[in-house]
Structure formats: C-alpha cells, structure tokens
Amino acid sequence: MKAKITLKDIARELEVSISTVSKALKNSEEISRDTKEKIQAFAKLYNYRPNNIAISLKNKRTKNIGVVIPDIVHHFFTTVIRGIEKYANARGYNVIVCSSDESFDREVINMEMLANGSIDGFIMSLSSETQKKNDYNHLKEVTEQGIPVVLVDRITNEIECDKVIIDDQLGAYMAAKKMIDQGRKKIGIITTADYLSVSRARTEGYKKALTEHGIEVDESRMLKLSSMDMDEDLIRDFFDSTDLDAVLCVNEIFAVFSMRLAQKRGLRIPEDMSFIGFTDGFLSQYAYPSLTVVAQHGQKMGEISAQMLIDKVESEAEEETYQTKILEPTLVVRDSTIN
Amino acid sequence: MKAKITLKDIARELEVSISTVSKALKNSEEISRDTKEKIQAFAKLYNYRPNNIAISLKNKRTKNIGVVIPDIVHHFFTTVIRGIEKYANARGYNVIVCSSDESFDREVINMEMLANGSIDGFIMSLSSETQKKNDYNHLKEVTEQGIPVVLVDRITNEIECDKVIIDDQLGAYMAAKKMIDQGRKKIGIITTADYLSVSRARTEGYKKALTEHGIEVDESRMLKLSSMDMDEDLIRDFFDSTDLDAVLCVNEIFAVFSMRLAQKRGLRIPEDMSFIGFTDGFLSQYAYPSLTVVAQHGQKMGEISAQMLIDKVESEAEEETYQTKILEPTLVVRDSTIN
DNA sequence: ACCCATAACGAAAACGGTTTCGTGTTGATA
DNA sequence: TATCAACACGAAACCGTTTTCGTTATGGGT
Numbered sequence A, B: 001m002k003a004k005i006t007l008k009d010i011a012r013e014l015e016v017s018i019s020t021v022s023k024a025l026k027n028s029e030e031i032s033r034d035t036k037e038k039i040q041a042f043a044k045l046y047n048y049r050p051n052n053i054a055i056s057l058k059n060k061r062t063k064n065i066g067v068v069i070p071d072i073v074h075h076f077f078t079t080v081i082r083g084i085e086k087y088a089n090a091r092g093y094n095v096i097v098c099s100s101d102e103s104f105d106r107e108v109i110n111m112e113m114l115a116n117g118s119i120d121g122f123i124m125s126l127s128s129e130t131q132k133k134n135d136y137n138h139l140k141e142v143t144e145q146g147i148p149v150v151l152v153d154r155i156t157n158e159i160e161c162d163k164v165i166i167d168d169q170l171g172a173y174m175a176a177k178k179m180i181d182q183g184r185k186k187i188g189i190i191t192t193a194d195y196l197s198v199s200r201a202r203t204e205g206y207k208k209a210l211t212e213h214g215i216e217v218d219e220s221r222m223l224k225l226s227s228m229d230m231d232e233d234l235i236r237d238f239f240d241s242t243d244l245d246a247v248l249c250v251n252e253i254f255a256v257f258s259m260r261l262a263q264k265r266g267l268r269i270p271e272d273m274s275f276i277g278f279t280d281g282f283l284s285q286y287a288y289p290s291l292t293v294v295a296q297h298g299q300k301m302g303e304i305s306a307q308m309l310i311d312k313v314e315s316e317a318e319e320e321t322y323q324t325k326i327l328e329p330t331l332v333v334r335d336s337t338i339n
Numbered sequence C: 001a002c003c004c005a006t007a008a009c010g011a012a013a014a015c016g017g018t019t020t021c022g023t024g025t026t027g028a029t030a
Numbered sequence D: 001t002a003t004c005a006a007c008a009c010g011a012a013a014c015c016g017t018t019t020t021c022g023t024t025a026t027g028g029g030t
Helices: A007-014 A018-025 A033-045 A052-059 A075-090 A104-114 A128-133 A137-144 A168-181 A197-212 A232-241 A252-264 A282-286 A298-314 B007-014 B018-025 B033-045 B052-059 B075-090 B104-114 B128-133 B137-144 B168-181 B197-212 B232-241 B252-264 B282-286 B298-314
Strands: A064-069 A094-099 A121-124 A149-152 A162-166 A187-192 A222-225 A246-249 A274-278 A292-295 A324-327 A330-332 B064-069 B094-099 B121-124 B149-152 B162-166 B187-192 B222-225 B246-249 B274-278 B292-295 B324-327 B330-332
Touching (some): A007 A033, A064 A075, A075 A094, A121 A298, A162 A168, A252 A282, A252 B282, B007 B033, B075 B094, B075 B298, B137 B149, B246 B252, B252 B282
Parallel strands (some): A121 A149, A162 A324, B121 B149, B162 B324
C-alpha cells in the first residue's frame, strides 16, 4: 500500500521548499526551467495528485453540488439526475445525491448535512410533505447564507431563487385537447392532491382545455389521490363508478395500471377508451398498448438546472437576479390514443 | 446574507481563544461551567456549525462514499443506490454518485476525481466496457492506496476486495426450471455477450437447468446481444427464425418487448409462450400480462455494500480479509408464466 | 512562607494546499 | 564601483478545525 504523496514529501525529497513545489507543478514563471522539470518529473513518477479537501478548504469551493430529490427510483427524477450529473461532470463538478423520500424531515436533515461546507450549491425538488406543510425555512436559511439554490420541477413561490420547470399546465392542456380532438367527451383525470405544484398545474390545464372546448368540468370525473403512491382500490372504484371514454393521468404508473383495468373489463384501447400519461419512461414505451405521454424532458431540466447553478456559483457578481426557466412539454403520441 | 460563523469569530467576540471555544462546544471538562455556557449560548444564537471540509482535512475522513455505476436510469441500479443512500445516511455518510455510462474512460475519470480525498471508499459496479476490456488498473491503484472498495453486482475476480452479488446462475436456473416444470421444451434465452459477469452466470444457470432435465442446449435458441441496449431488430429476427414456447431474458426490458412481439403475432401469454425476466421493476409489475421475474433485491444489495464499506472504513484494523456476499434471488411469479 | 496539585485557559502545530511578500544572488548599467 | 532590475526561491500566512502541551492563577497542605 503506497500512501498518497504530498507537496511536503516532494519538497523534502528534492530539498526545496513547499512553495517551490507548488509553483513548479503549476508551471509558474517564477521557477527555473531546471527545477520545474525536476519537480514535475518526480511528481509524475510518484503519481502526485493534489488533495481535493485541502484545495476546497483554501478556495472555499468544493466543486460538489448537492442534489436533494424526493425519490431516486422514480424514472423522471433519475433522468433529471442524469442530466445534472452529465453537465456537472463536464464542468468538473461532482454530484452528491440525497433522497428526501418525500419526507420533510429527511429533506431538512439532508440539507443541513450538506450545507456546512460540503457543497457549493443545491439543486432540489421539493418533497410532497414539504409542499403540504408549506414550510420552507430550511431553504431560506440556506439561501440567506449565500448558498445558491436551483429548484427543479417541484417548486414554490415562497423562495426566491432560480427555478426550472416544464409548463405542466400546457402539457395537460395539450393532452386533453388531443383527446377532445379525437372526439372524446367523457374525459377523466387521475391526479393527486393540489398541494403538489405540478398536479395543481396539470389539473388546471385539463380544466382549461375542457372549458375552452365547451365541455363541462365534472368533478366526479376527477380522481385526486392523496399522494404519488399507487392506490389500486381507489382507481378501481373510480373506474367502477364513472363513465369515461378517455383518461389523463399525472404519471405513467397510474396510466398503465388504469389501462390494464380497462383491458380487464374488455375495453379496447384506444378504440373504446384512450389514455395519456405524464413522464416518458420505459413503462410508457413498453406498455401494451404503448402509452401516449406528455414528455417532461427530465434530462434537459437537469442539465439546465446544473448550468444555472454552476454559472451562479462561479459568477463573482453579487447580483440578486433570479430566473425561472419554463420548458415546453412534448406530446409523444403512441398507441393508447388514436393516430 | 449572514455569512457562516467560525470558531475564530466566536473567539474574537467572546474574547477567549479558539481552542477554548472548540473545547467548550465539545463540552470538555477542561473548561469552566460559566465559560462553556456562555460559549454554547453564543454558538446556538448564531447557529454555529462546524465546517465539514476543515474537519475532513483534519481527520482525513470525509464521511462521503463514492458510488460509480454504469447507469443511473436503469431500475436495478437505482434500487441499489437507494439502498446505499439509506444505509449510509443513517450512519452519517453522504453519497456521491457518478455514472460511468457503461464507458471505461468515464469510469476511470470519475474514480480519479473522487480518489483524491473526496471520499472514504468506493462502491462500484463495473461498466460493460471495463468488463470487455478486462482492464482494472484504475481499481488496483485505488485499492493500493488503501481506499476500500466494494464491488456490487458486476464484479471481477481480478481485484481483491469485498463483493456483493446475487447468485445469478441460481436465478436463471430457477427461472428455467420453472418453465421446464410447466412442460416447456423449447426454451430460449435472450442475453448479452459473455464478458458481462452477470450475463455469463445467467447463461450458465439456464444451460444447467436444461441439461439437468434432459433438454438439449440448442445454440440457435440463444440470442446474445452485444450490449444491454435494446436491439429491436435482432430480437424480431430471433423470434422469426426460432421456434420457442418459453423465453428467459436477462432484463425486464428485453422480456416485455419480447412479450409484445409475441402478442402481435397472435400468441397468447402464458398459454402459448411464457416469459421470465430479470429485475423486478415497474415494467414487470405493470406489463400486460404482468411479468414473472427473478428479483435481484437491489436495495438489499446496496444496503449490504454500504455496510461492508463503512465497516471497513471505520475499522482501525489493517486486516486484509475480504468477503463476497452472495444473495439469493427470488422468483416473483406473475402472469407471464402459468400459475 | 513555601511547595505543589489542580483548574482554566491559551499558544501552536497539524491537516495539505495556495499565495503574497520578502530575500539573496546574479549580471548589466551608469 | 555603486546601483538596480531580474531571477529563483523560501518564509509565512491563511483556510477552519482538533489536540497536545504549555502556562498561569488559585488554594490547600505543611
């Protein structure tokens, strides 16, 4: 086991000072050709690498960014992470991932763990519990310390910071309109409670599309689940008690499960009933029939978030200007809708 | 913006020395009751938190663990990450996630980025390119520096370190046997090239089950894709040219896609053809029909890896003993097989 | 009055770098 | 020969902690 070599080791071995070694390795003009070559050769030979921690302490820059998301396993969030990771790595940053598991407490704990020097900034998506409690003091504390934050997808207006979202309302509108254009009249929606920013927006888009096209919004056609977790019984009851010819779902799991329910009842998809979900994941692609979805471009959102964050981290400027980037969703048409 | 407060700030403000503040905050017996109370109150008031980076530099311990995996979006790996993150967090560690994207170069770069003090140890799953090249010098360098490594799922015998895998051969054996017990005779397998440790083991398990039950292994019933990426055309050709009544697939995507192909050809599942995949993800649960799978218990694997790593990191002992933990897979029977 | 243990605190080194500011040695110039 | 710039390098501060090892008082014991 050969231990890591430090500047001090090189200095001792070559009988020069630490500063000389440091400068030589940075190819400083201050050091003579001979000395530089000697030191650089020695460093190469012993595979010298500067200690990141020491550099972080000196620069007060860690080149780490903290990512706090509600769920690592959910497809959408994994694509966001991939986007963040990809962009961040390209700029020499590492990504520390923490899952809040939709829990307020875990979100707070994770942020506190990271906020004491471990990271240069946060990218986060609020846990459902946080959105429900509407308590953002942990975010306020962090921003007040001057740590940049980018909120992505699940955001709040209570915090002033950069934000990246897709236009959920437009996405739902596009989906509902697609169904309307296909002649559907009895369009249902399976969504979650309104405290989730994205669900609220999607529900609004759905309503807007209906009213704009002269279809009355019927509350009995709207199922609001209490969380993003699957509740098979509630969905079953909903299908039993409601007469529908199209269903919009706020995620792909609800949609695919609903399709199976419909199929088991002998309905043909999309002839008898059409389906559209949110999130363009494997489930949608490989479901049978394949699912038409509103694609959220998670990877793109991740990349943009990372870019906004790193730009802010590296900008000297003290300007307190924040922007909200709104991406346009895309309707990916597959076999669960006509056409 | 209230900047972070340091020991020095407290010391200056209270007109004591830095050492006194440090000791007082650790409730050292050396410091008088009065002084401690005063300092602790002040620290609480100004919300003092020690700087992690400084502590890391001092202790040569970061409380970070580096995770390098081939793909963040793949369901199995996300469950592994979740397990790691869950366990690590409970023990006060953070998780730095890097994706190698199945690329050797990215794997090397990521490890080098992290190996210079940023982490206390690695948990990794080899990229397919690495397994193909069979080049593990980057791992050797890291272990030689005394950085603990735990390999998970995609492992190699070339490196001595702790390992966590599931018994892939057994998993495939169980799956094939299930099909045989149901009277299937023409059992195919869709797998990937043998350089992937897991695929090799699965193929062996499949062969073993067949030969043990008097079924001849027919190479024409074995499709070996060059990578984990979906190749729709090759699978289509395979189905066109091969007479099968059951198919084992090394992941759930291959399986679900294959099921759709079979369905499109008018075959009934599981009556005419049965399917079993690996990885118990959403796809398997919500496919139609739902897919029987060999569950790999990714989260459990992650937790165990994290435990092994952290135990090693925190153990003073210089013992060079490594263990390989082999988990048993579970067959999750659903509707793509009879029963 | 002297010795010494003890309590309470501070100085300083250390972790591994970066960077500013000397400083001693050249050689050229006036 | 005195002056001075340029060159090549070293000393030391600094980032924020922890920790060892003093160093003062104070008071008790004799």
